[in-house]
Amino acid sequence: MAEKDENVVFIGGKPFMNYVTGVVMQFTTKGAKEVVIKARGKFISRAVDVAEVATKRFLKEFGVTVKDIKINSEEFENKEGKKVNVSTIDIVLAKK
Amino acid sequence: MAEKDENVVFIGGKPFMNYVTGVVMQFTTKGAKEVVIKARGKFISRAVDVAEVATKRFLKEFGVTVKDIKINSEEFENKEGKKVNVSTIDIVLAKK
Numbered sequence: 222m223a224e225k226d227e228n229v230v231f232i233g234g235k236p237f238m239n240y241v242t243g244v245v246m247q248f249t250t251k252g253a254k255e256v257v258i259k260a261r262g263k264f265i266s267r268a269v270d271v272a273e274v275a276t277k278r279f280l281k282e283f284g285v286t287v288k289d290i291k292i293n294s295e296e297f298e299n300k301e302g303k304k305v306n307v308s309t310i311d312i313v314l315a316k317k
Numbered sequence: 318m319a320e321k322d323e324n325v326v327f328i329g330g331k332p333f334m335n336y337v338t339g340v341v342m343q344f345t346t347k348g349a350k351e352v353v354i355k356a357r358g359k360f361i362s363r364a365v366d367v368a369e370v371a372t373k374r375f376l377k378e379f380g381v382t383v384k385d386i387k388i389n390s391e392e393f394e395n396k397e398g399k400k401v402n403v404s405t406i407d408i409v410l411a412k413k
Contacts, residue, residue: 265362269404273390290386292408294369308365312388 232260288315328356384411
């Protein structure tokens with residue numbers, strides 16, 4: 222999965238619909254063929270919600286489906302300087 | 318993905334390592350070829366953590382990797398009788 226110019230939506234703590242709208246608009250108004258929804262840690266559940274709502278409620282007639290899902294781990298140093306692992310997810314949505 | 322006799326670990330609110338141990342033991346002592354980690358809603362992040370820790374920390378030498386990930390939505394009625402959608406994840410781990 223080359224991470225070239227693909228459109229990425231990174232999920233955080235903003236209102237849920239911001240992310241859904243962001244994903245939907247990439248396909249509907251910006252003509253994207255592929256959008257990657259990325260999240261880490263506790264936001265992973267949210268990333269799945271965004272993908273589900275975007276594809277099933279808004280993008281069905283556009284032929285957008287989940288093309289690929291990858292999980293991974295990243296190591297980072299927390300505030301105390303301790304190395305911590307955090308899980309990540311990449312959900313690739315694509316127009317058929 | 319036929320859901321025949323495959324071994325399923327459903328992620329909930331028990332201590333994290335219970336789930337990791339459950340998954341690891343399916344492969345190491347019960348001889349499973351495939352284990353499915355399932356979760357709904359907020360437990361999805363946890364399911365990804367369990368999959369990552371099990372495969373990367375404990376099952377690397379057993380050749381167990383993430384074979385497939387599926388996301389979906391389920392509709393159910395909450396306590397107030399209102400229909401609510403919840404996202405689900407199935408993470409399939411398999412021995413190569």
